[in-house]
Amino acid sequence: MKIRPRKLLCVLMSLLLCLPLAGLFGAAxxxxxxxxxxxxxxxxxxxxxxxxxxxxxxxxxxxxxxxxxxxxxxxxxxxxxxxxxxxxxxxxxxxxxxxxxxxxxxxxxxxxxxxxxxxxxxxxxxxxxxxxxxxxxxxxxxxxxxxxxxxxxxxxxxxxxxxxxxxxxxxxxxxxxxxxxxxxxxxxxxxxxxxxxxxxxxxxxxxxxxxxxxxxxxxxxxxxxxxxxxxxxxxxxxxxxxxxxxxxxxxxxxxxxxxxxxxxxxxxxxxxxxxxxxxxxxxxxxxxxxxxxxxxxxxxxxxxxxxxxxxxxxxxxxxxxxxxxxxxxLELLANDFPAFSYGYFKAAMQRYVNEYAGTPRKLAGSLNIREGTPAYEALAAVMGVLGGALSLPLYDTAGTPAIDSVEEIAAAGGENIAASGYARFSDLVALIVSRMFAGDENTPYEAPEVQLLLQAVKAGLVYAILNIPDASASALFAGLGVPGAALKPGRAAYAAAAKLLFAKTAANKILAAAVKPLVEGITVDSFSPADLNVTLEGYAASGAVCEHGDPLSGPQVLLDYLNRFLNLLLSLMAALAAPGA
Ligand SMILES: [Ca+2]
Ligand SMILES: [Ca+2]
Known part of the structure; x- marks a missing residue:
């Protein structure tokens, strides 16, 4: 094909005109x-x-x-x-x-x-x-x-x-x-x-x-x-x-x-x-x-x-x-600042449990309950018990006959808890939350730390059920169908209440299946890409659709919700179909 000089000139002129614009648009x-x-x-x-x-x-x-x-x-x-x-x-x-x-x-x-x-x-x-x-x-x-x-x-x-x-x-x-x-x-x-x-x-x-x-x-x-x-x-x-x-x-x-x-x-x-x-x-x-x-x-x-x-x-x-x-x-700050920082965070979680779960101050404020009123006293009693429940040691380190650890409450319900280096509920909370803060978190539901955390929550619930003031406790026990004799927190009462939560019943399996996706939403990185060191698509690139991204527009959003709901349903059905359900 013969290129006409006039056409060539046109092309050259256009290229020259485009050069300054290319600079403005941040070209390669x-x-x-x-x-x-x-x-x-x-x-x-x-x-x-x-x-x-x-x-x-x-x-x-x-x-x-x-x-x-x-x-x-x-x-x-x-x-x-x-x-x-x-x-x-x-x-x-x-x-x-x-x-x-x-x-x-x-x-x-x-x-x-x-x-x-x-x-x-x-x-x-x-x-x-x-x-x-x-x-x-x-x-x-x-x-x-x-x-x-x-x-x-x-x-x-x-x-x-x-x-x-x-x-x-x-x-x-x-x-x-x-x-x-x-x-x-x-x-x-x-x-x-x-x-x-x-x-x-x-x-x-x-x-x-x-x-x-x-x-x-x-x-x-x-x-x-x-x-x-x-x-x-x-x-x-x-x-x-x-x-x-x-x-x-x-x-x-x-x-x-x-x-x-x-x-x-x-x-x-x-x-x-x-x-x-x-x-x-x-x-x-x-x-x-x-x-x-x-x-x-x-x-x-x-x-x-x-x-x-x-x-x-x-x-x-x-x-x-x-x-x-x-x-x-000063020694720790000088030699191992990350260890100091993590220890401080762990202590903060412990303080949080002590102060906020154990006292009615914050909750009373948000419920508009004034100090000195009977309602405040009732709330204080309940919150004190909840604080106690979350402060239970994980293991029976005191060696006392009283049931006063997660280990003993779980045992009353027929469940053994695995040995670990953790001492308190707040240590497990600190671990899970700090992994989420750190990014690239990947602690699956089956991991010992997550299982221990859930066992501590169950034991805390048992402790709370048995130790909250009589009036509220009666109502709770009636609702749960536990005999009235269980009102006094003795060994039999712990066994009855613990079996409710720890036993491998169909109801508990369904509960666990429902809890799993919620827990993993926090303990496993929910959406790609990775969180820390990663190469993403540049402004001039248009690559493939990202995996597991958060959908944005109409039908995709509905599909996303439907997908999450179906996953939940499937886990429930799997739990029911499992042997021993
Ligand atoms: Ca993440
Ligand atoms: Ca991510």
Whole structure:
């Protein structure tokens, strides 16, 4: 075929015209972008903390008497944040992205953290971008709280002063990250609550930014505090995702926002979904920095691939700690920070069980029951028993004849519990929750730890049934069809009650089958891809549909629910068909 010179000229002209546009659209050969991500700092300036010696979190514990209930290393937070900044400084990343819960809403905490960030940026030339979480912004009713205006002013140097666009009605903004990528920082908070929602006004603002990004030829990386996809199978049912998350994720995916960086649930998890039009979206959630296992992410964006690697704060500089630690604590903090961090978390779970399951304070508050009333007394009695039930030692270490351990209650019901290195119910809770926080969790229902946890729950129920005050107990026993004589918690009563829960009856098998998918929703990673070190599809790639992703649009969503329900039914039928049912 003969090529006419005029046609050739046309082709050459078109190519030349396209060249500058190719640059704008970040075509192949664009410098890759590397970002550093840390979330949920819950920062406490050491100077604003009460002396550590005055803490009474877990009296008598030699290492963790200062624990709080969430397992957040408050006294160590300054040291952890400093170490995280050193890691960021020595990483190839030019920007640190923080998806919310920078500090509880006291303005003093925020100003101290913002000043630390300002000095860091000035010294290193690297950039820090933040967005608010549910703990950050509230009404400034007492004069010390951080409201929206104060938040934006405090973090002017962390996104707001260099924003390309900012939503006047929220903390949302956009800022260029380089490499053809633009940060879309989205305020997903309903101030003063832990709820996540993007109302119509905020969504309209986001849509205007999507149009602007298209005009400018840049790709949007989302960052917001709340989950935009489910991270475990019942999360969408128990809330804590952003409201109407499937519809919102569908829109984000359709707008070409392939990655949304989130925090809030304090876990490392990555979930994927595909929109009706085939567009893929990832929710990359990062662990609370001051909670075990103290994770941060380094994410590299190139056209075809997004590489996620996870790192851990596994040492701190003791010089950054406030005074008041004992020798044993300092030794462990210096030699094995992860062990200190895990021990602190375990202690926090123990404190949680002691305080919240054992006293009516929190429940009474939410039920509007006032202290000193008969209702409060009744609740206190019940909660005291429940606290006792969950504090039962797993094994009969005391060697007393009284039935006062999980081991003895299970034995009364004809079940032996396996030997283990765990001492308390709270140790098992700490293990399961910490594995979920760590990510890539894979503890199946049949694993000894899960079975032990379930046995402890059953034994706790037996203990509670037998020890709650008579009036409530009578009603319960009548309902369960246990003879009235069992009201006194003697050996016979334990045997009768324990057999109800531990015996291999058809009813118990059905119960176990129903519980299994709920338990594994927490103990096994619910959705691909993997949570920690993984290569994802880049913005310019359009690969295969992700396995086990969270479906987003109409019929798929219904199928997903139907599928979950069918799985439950099948497990129930399998349980009934098993020998001995
Ligand atoms: Ca996952
Ligand atoms: Ca997971």
């Amino acid at each position: 050969g664009e410098e890759p972008l590397t970002v550093f991500v840390a979330s949920d700092l819950h920062y406490r300036p050491p100077g604003m903390l009460a002396p550590i010696g005055e803490q009474t979190g877990l009296p008598g514990d030699p290492l963790y008497w200062h624990t709080n209930i969430q397992g957040q290393l408050e006294y160590e937070s300054d040291a952890i944040v400093n170490e995280m900044l050193r890691r960021f400084e020595s990483s190839p990343a030019k920007a640190l992205l923080i998806p919310g819960d920078l500090a509880d809403s006291h303005i003093g905490y925020h100003l101290a953290l913002a000043e630390k960030f300002r000095l860091f940026e000035r010294r290193t030339g690297k950039k820090i971008f933040v967005i608010n979480g549910n703990h950050d912004v509230k009404d400034n009713a007492d004069g010390f709280t951080t409201d929206l205006a104060r938040f934006k002013a405090a973090y002017a140097g962390c996104g707001y002063s260099e924003a390309l666009a900012a939503d006047p009605g929220s903390a949302s903004y956009t800022a260029d990250l380089g490499g053809g990528y633009r940060l879309l920082a989205v305020d997903s908070c309903v101030y003063g609550t832990s709820d996540g929602e993007i109302n119509a006004q905020r969504l309209a603002w986001i849509e205007s930014q999507v149009a602007a990004a298209k005009t400018d030829g840049v790709k949007l990386i989302g960052m917001m505090h709340h989950s935009i996809l489910e991270h475990f199978k019942i999360q969408g049912l128990v809330a804590d995702t952003v409201k109407d998350y499937r519809a919102l994720a569908e829109r984000f995916a359709g707008w070409g926002i392939k990655v949304v960086l989130t925090g809030h649930k304090h876990a490392n998890d990555i979930t994927c979904a595909v929109s009706a039009s085939g567009a893929r979206i990832y929710d990359i959630e990062t662990n609370c920095l001051i909670n075990y296992p103290n994770t941060y992410r380094v994410i590299n964006f190139s056209d075809n691939e997004i590489q996620v690697t996870s790192g851990y704060i596994d040492r701190i500089d003791l010089a950054d700690l406030p005074p008041g630690y004992n020798g044993a604590q």
